[in-house]
Amino acid sequence: MISRMRPLILLSNDDSVKASGLNALIEMLSPFGDLFVVAPDVPRSGASHALTVTTPITVDKIRESESLTVYACSGTPTDCVKVAMSCLLPRQPDLMVSGINHGSNSSVSVIYSGTMGAAIEAAMLGMPAMGFSLCDHSLNADFSASVKYGKIIVQEALTNGIPKGIALNVNIPALPAGKIKGIKVCRQNKGSWNEDFIMKPNPVTGEKLYWLTGYYHNEESGAEGTDETALSEGYISIVPTHFDLTAYGVIEEMKRFEEL
Numbered sequence: 001m002i003s004r005m006r007p008l009i010l011l012s013n014d015d016s017v018k019a020s021g022l023n024a025l026i027e028m029l030s031p032f033g034d035l036f037v038v039a040p041d042v043p044r045s046g047a048s049h050a051l052t053v054t055t056p057i058t059v060d061k062i063r064e065s066e067s068l069t070v071y072a073c074s075g076t077p078t079d080c081v082k083v084a085m086s087c088l089l090p091r092q093p094d095l096m097v098s099g100i101n102h103g104s105n106s107s108v109s110v111i112y113s114g115t116m117g118a119a120i121e122a123a124m125l126g127m128p129a130m131g132f133s134l135c136d137h138s139l140n141a142d143f144s145a146s147v148k149y150g151k152i153i154v155q156e157a158l159t160n161g162i163p164k165g166i167a168l169n170v171n172i173p174a175l176p177a178g179k180i181k182g183i184k185v186c187r188q189n190k191g192s193w194n195e196d197f198i199m200k201p202n203p204v205t206g207e208k209l210y211w212l213t214g215y216y217h218n219e220e221s222g223a224e225g226t227d228e229t230a231l232s233e234g235y236i237s238i239v240p241t242h243f244d245l246t247a248y249g250v251i252e253e254m255k256r257f258e259e260l
Helices: 020-032 077-088 114-124 144-160 227-232 248-259
Strands: 008-012 034-040 059-064 068-073 095-102 129-134 167-172 182-185 191-201 208-218 235-241
Touching: 008 020, 008 077, 020 034, 020 095, 020 144, 034 077, 059 077, 068 077, 077 114, 095 114, 095 144, 114 129, 114 167, 129 144, 144 167, 144 182, 144 235, 167 227, 227 235
Parallel strands: 008 034, 008 095, 034 068, 095 129, 129 167, 182 235
Antiparallel strands: 059 068, 167 235, 191 208
């Protein structure tokens, strides 16, 4: 049963309700309050801020205890947050946390990230929010350092808050806890993904199948104050993100269109 005396924390991710990173997140957050999980029933990596609009979604309660409730949702990470807020939660959460993602969401990857899509949706709905990602894609990734430092970050957020409309993008280097140098608040590194598709025919039907591949190109390697530099130096990076995509720096220049 959800208590009104303890903080209520909403959890989600994009790696599915069965992901080991979500189990690590539950371990990390359990000392802080009652946990309410709504996560995709299957992996939804790269879902960004996608919504399911042409078909209905389903939610199934798969676990419930005194301080933990878990739902599996057929939709995207953003769907999970929306349906939790609209239909499932007993009250407004005190915090929303997404992750722990298997793999980095630093730099431009934040645009594609379903992990951060859920966190940013929560921020849009008025909740303090953050997304955690471990820079390790391995199925056997060690989340112990993420749990240790995540508790410190969550405690600070619950004690002193997060500015309204802001979601923290937290990335943790794939290092043992003892080798992490600390935490740095950064800006998003400038970079891009150089991508290609590998075509392989379906061995049964002959249909052409295209598999996405590529690599990250760092456009400002070693630049001071960026998340990529912090991670490369052994620090946890925190980038405050928000959903206002306005390019304020070019508004005056673009006003020339008003004269057409």
